[in-house]
Amino acid sequence: MDHISTIATIWAFIIAFAVFVYVVMDGFDLGLGMLFPLFPRKEDRDVIMNSVAPVWDGNETWLVLGGGGLFAAFPLAYGVLMPALYTPIIAMLIGLVFRGVAFEFRWRSQRERNRWDVAFAGGSLLASLAQGVALGAILQGIHVEGRAYAGGWWDWLTPFSILTGMALVVGYSLLGATWLVMKTTGDLRERAYRLSWWLLFAMLGAIGAVSLATPFLDAEYARRWFAWPNILLTAPVPIAVAAVTALLLRSLARRQDHPPFFLALALFALSYAGLGISMWPYIVPHSITIWQAAAPESSQLFMLVGVAILIPIILVYTGWAYWVFRGKVDPESGYHS
Numbered sequence: 001m002d003h004i005s006t007i008a009t010i011w012a013f014i015i016a017f018a019v020f021v022y023v024v025m026d027g028f029d030l031g032l033g034m035l036f037p038l039f040p041r042k043e044d045r046d047v048i049m050n051s052v053a054p055v056w057d058g059n060e061t062w063l064v065l066g067g068g069g070l071f072a073a074f075p076l077a078y079g080v081l082m083p084a085l086y087t088p089i090i091a092m093l094i095g096l097v098f099r100g101v102a103f104e105f106r107w108r109s110q111r112e113r114n115r116w117d118v119a120f121a122g123g124s125l126l127a128s129l130a131q132g133v134a135l136g137a138i139l140q141g142i143h144v145e146g147r148a149y150a151g152g153w154w155d156w157l158t159p160f161s162i163l164t165g166m167a168l169v170v171g172y173s174l175l176g177a178t179w180l181v182m183k184t185t186g187d188l189r190e191r192a193y194r195l196s197w198w199l200l201f202a203m204l205g206a207i208g209a210v211s212l213a214t215p216f217l218d219a220e221y222a223r224r225w226f227a228w229p230n231i232l233l234t235a236p237v238p239i240a241v242a243a244v245t246a247l248l249l250r251s252l253a254r255r256q257d258h259p260p261f262f263l264a265l266a267l268f269a270l271s272y273a274g275l276g277i278s279m280w281p282y283i284v285p286h287s288i289t290i291w292q293a294a295a296p297e298s299s300q301l302f303m304l305v306g307v308a309i310l311i312p313i314i315l316v317y318t319g320w321a322y323w324v325f326r327g328k329v330d331p332e333s334g335y336h337s
Contacts, residue, residue: 007301008294011073012283014307015066020272022062024175024265025318029056031176033099033124034169035195036117044188045117047331049103051183054325056103060096061314069307073300076147077283077293083149084142085134085156092130098123125169132168136161139278140217144287160213167206171268174199178261183329196252196260204245207271211238214278218286221278234277241270 029052039045071078082089098119106116137156144150177199180192215222225234244266251259283290294300 005291007297007304008073008291010304011069011294011300012290014311015069015073016276018062018066018069020269022059022066023268023272025059025062026056027172027268028052028175028179028261029059030099030124030128031172031174032179033120033176034128034173035176035180036121036124038195039188039191043331047184047188047329048180049106051179051329053103055318055321057100058318058321061318065311065314069303072303073295074283074290074293075295077288077290080142080144080147080149080284080288081138084151085137087153088130088134088137088156092127092134095123095125095127095130099127128169128172129165132165133157133161135168135275136164139164139214139275139285141286142284144284147288160217163206163213164210167203167210170199170202170206171271174203174264175261175268178264182257182261183327185328185331193252193255200245200248200252200264203267207241207267211274220286224278237270237274237277241267244270 032048032052036045036048039048070081100123102116102120102123106120133156136158140158140160142149142151143155174196177192177195181189181196184192215225224230244263248260248263248267251263279285281289281291283293
């Protein structure tokens with residue numbers, strides 16, 4: 001039993017890692033899309049597009065790995081979560097399709113450029129909001145009876161899920177703004193700096209609101225965070241958030257290029273750690289643990305071999321792509337020029 005539990009735990013961390021890397025890498029892409037309406041000049045929008053054009057479409061690799069890994073390694077959880085989240089998941093996929101199609105088509109059709117820009121911004125907003133709503137729906141708990149989803153079609157839609165959806169929209173927008181600080185120059189960079197200030201305070205407000213609301217969802221969440229001696233283990237997370245926030249404020253005040261983006265990523269990492277603290281060891285909160293949802297050990301071991309080979313390869317080629325296209329974007333040239 002201990003051996004089986006170990007394999008299931010490893011798979012849980014693999015899926016958590018894949019989802020986090022997706023959030024990090026596709027988050028600033030989606031954030032750029034949502035910031036698009038704030039940069040009406042064609043030249044600025046072209047630079048924004050070119051800042052992510054070489055790498056954006058590879059980021060969905062991690063979404064596929066996370067979703068496919070959940071289906072293969074934890075089929076029970078997949079079978080419960082998908083019916084509960086059909087609507088936000090479908091909305092997310094529609095948003096990603098619109099975002100992806102608009103990304104390429106806006107360069108091909110000059111006359112319809114504005115329509116594709118609207119599709120790019122709207123698709124990014126829809127995908128981001130849907131991801132946050134799905135997260136909130138999972139965190140607030142899903143009605144399970146007899147190892148199957150027993151809730152209604154609209155159970156996912158609650159004030160808390162809307163709150164988490166808006167929080168993720170703000171967070172992705174901050175990543176997008178700090179990405180522009182790192183990748184652009186001139187007036188575009190100055191506007192990105194100003195946006196980063198506003199979005200940082202908005203994100204801190206969103207983190208605070210979600211953190212305050214979460215313990216009221218279930219008594220177990222409150223005990224996990226505030227009961228003694230648990231608080232000794234959980235207290236470092238908000239302390240680290242405060243420290244990273246101070247560093248991020250200082251880096252913005254000093255008008256630095258790279259630190260704001262990586263410190264914004266650190267805020268996401270700490271928020272993700274807080275989510276893990278709240279949910280562990282459940283994969284469907286309050287209903288199904290990772291060990292109850294696990295596929296047979298032989299299946300998980302077989303897939304683990306492939307993942308052990310695949311993930312390092314993906315990390316290497318992804319890192320190489322970002323390294324090759326590092327530095328500031330030249331407004332006079334670009335990936336689509």
